Amino acid sequence: MITPRGRRLGVDVGSVRVGVALCDPDGLIATPLETLPREGAAAGVAALVEEHSVVEVVLGLPRTLAGREGVAAEAALAFRDELTLDVPVVLQDERLTTVVATQQLRGRVKGRKQRAVIDQVAAVAILQGYLDSRSG
Numbered sequence: 001m002i003t004p005r006g007r008r009l010g011v012d013v014g015s016v017r018v019g020v021a022l023c024d025p026d027g028l029i030a031t032p033l034e035t036l037p038r039e040g041a042a043a044g045v046a047a048l049v050e051e052h053s054v055v056e057v058v059l060g061l062p063r064t065l066a067g068r069e070g071v072a073a074e075a076a077l078a079f080r081d082e083l084t085l086d087v088p089v090v091l092q093d094e095r096l097t098t099v100v101a102t103q104q105l106r107g108r109v110k111g112r113k114q115r116a117v118i119d120q121v122a123a124v125a126i127l128q129g130y131l132d133s134r135s136g
Contacts, residue, residue: 004055005055006025006053006055007022007052008022008023008027008054008130008131009021009033009045009048009052009054009127010022010023010060010092010123010126010127010128011057011058011123011126012094012119012123012126013075013076013079015038016037016038017035017119018036018119019034019120020032020033020034020035020045020123021033021126021127021128023127023131027131027135028131028135030131031124032120034048035117035119041079042082042084045057045085046083046084049085054087055087056087056088056090057083057085057087057089057090058092058127058130059076059079059089059090060092060094060123061092090130093129094122
């Protein structure tokens with residue numbers, strides 16, 4: 001199936017915050033967009049889909065290093081079930097994205113702001129991984 005040209009939204013679901021990233025219409029580069037509080041995030045994602053004319057949502061699915069789905073994956077799947085969208089929602093393996101995001105930000109952003117930015121950077125990693133997997 002050929003997916004249409006258009007913006008895609010990457011979503012990293014956490015227990016407190018939801019990081020969101022957006023790509024360009026050609027699906028080449030993901031950039032940070034926003035961090036939403038977990039409560040009400042499904043409605044926030046729906047609003048962002050509408051606002052940015054998104055054609056697909058890429059939701060991070062956290063798996064263990066052994067490839068199993070644990071509590072965090074169950075939370076991501078529950079979030080998917082909360083979404084009421086008119087666009088497809090695809091799942092993307094997001095192993096270690098938060099760890100990588102934390103390492104990338106070490107020493108650049110501090111404290112409370114770092115936690116919000118980490119969620120956005122993790123969403124970028126999820127979305128960029130998906131985009132890269134489609135281009136090759």
